Amino acid sequence: MLTKYLTFILYDSISNSIFISQVLKPILNLLQEDVNLEVYLISFEKTRPSNKTLQELIPAHNRLHFILCRRLPFISKFTLNFAVFQLNELFRFIDYQNIIARGPLAGWIAQKTLNNISRYKDTSNINLKIQARGLNAEEYRFSYQNITENFFIKRFRKNIYRQLHKIELEAYRKNTGLNFLKTIEAVSPALKEYLITNFNASRSKLYLAKNDIPQSINEKQILLWRQEVRNNLNIKLDQPVYCYSGSYKPWQxxxxxxxxxxxxxxKNKKCFLLILSHDKKDLENLLILQKIPTHSYVIIDANYNDLYKYMAASDVGLLFRDKDIINWVSRPTKMLEYEAVGLKIIHNQTINWLENQS
Structure with missing residues (x-):
């Protein structure tokens, strides 16, 4: 059998909290499903991760080849040209017939690189898939909209917002003059419609993501974990357990x-709150401030591999978000994890995906 190659381009760092679940695991699943597949994982990083970090995050695999590239601080599209230059050099030595680019920045870089190559080489057999996982410009705006800053910084941020919006437009819009096949993969129906309406994306080339959705856990395994964790935490089987999994961020x-x-x-003094987070101190301070009884909650700094195990001890997953377009079109990772262990999700009607389920 002939070896097949997949080139995966990442611009939001391997240190991103969703890297393992949304990037690495789907890649490893593909490698397991197809023994003739080899993957080049190219990551653009601001600073070089330590050897320890690389060993912890990137597993040794004879068909997974990790390539580290330099990422410049973003100011405009011009700063992405350095990434285009690096990718163009890499493509001289590796196969790039099938490319997946995560997000509009990686997509813009891949698209411009292929446009450059097409000037002197046939690229009609190249497939580029851009994974649309959110709205970069709106996420940037949301991160700073409530911060008090001086006039010059505000002008600078507005310029960054406009630049990000232009990149999204160029990455997602339908192009009739491309010399390669471009498709877009959106995480939700709401995002799919947003890209069509606001970025003139081609409906016929736009698909919903499926490969990065976690598989449901076996019911017997959930029951075993439920009993084990509740015993370890001294939670009675008749206690309703509410779970929050995530960080201590304003948008959470x-x-x-x-x-x-x-x-x-x-309403029910048996209720118990199970919090899975690395931000233990901040959450403890808030719980004390809110005068939540200490016997009614526990905060656990769990490793990713143990998240499902602890979630399985719960009955309800809590997922609240601010009312904003970035949340409305999203498909939160925590929602998928809650669903994988069969939790009922309590939310505040700010996510289209959950609203449709309701």
Whole structure:
């Protein structure tokens, strides 16, 4: 059998919290399904990860080849040209017939590189898939919209927003003059429609993502984990357990989540809050401030490999978000993880995917 090659381009770093679940695991699944497949994983990083970090994140695999490239601080499309130059050099030595680019920045870089190559080489057999995982410009705007800053910094941020918006437009819009096949993979129906309406994406070349959705856990395994974790944490089997898994970030709406749990606790003193987070100190301070009884919650700094195990001990997953377009079109990773262990999800009607399920 002939060897097949896949080139995966990453521009949002292997240190991103979703790298393992949304990037690495789907790649490893593809390698397991097809023994004739080899993958080049190209990651553009601002700083070189330590050897320890690389060993922890990138598993040794004879058909997975990790390539590290330099990423410049983003100011405009011009700063992406350095990535285009590096990718153009790499493509002289590796196979790039099938390319997956995660996000509009990686997609723009791949598209411009292929446009450059097509001037002197036939690229009609090249397939480029751009994974649309959110709205970069709107996410940037959301990150800074409530911060008080001086006039010059605000002008600078508006320029960055406009530049990101232009890149998304160029990455996602339908192009009639391309010398290669470009498709787009969106994470939700709402995002798919947004890309068509706002970025003139081609409906016929736009698909919903499926390969990065976690598989449902076996019910017997869930029951075993449920009993084990509840025994270890001294949680009785008849106690309703609410789970929050995530970080302590403003857009995670932690105060609203704690307020909701406190309402449930006042209705039923058996209710218990299981928090899975690395931000233990910040969450503890907030829980104390909200006067949540210490016997009614526990905070666990769990490794990714243990997340499902702890979630399985719960009955409900809590997922609150601010009312904003970035959340409306999203497909939160935590939602997928909650669903994988069969949790009922309580949310605040800010995510289209969950609204449709309701």
């Amino acid at each position: 709406c932690i105060p609203e989540i704690i307020e909701y749990f406190f309402e449930q606790y006042n």
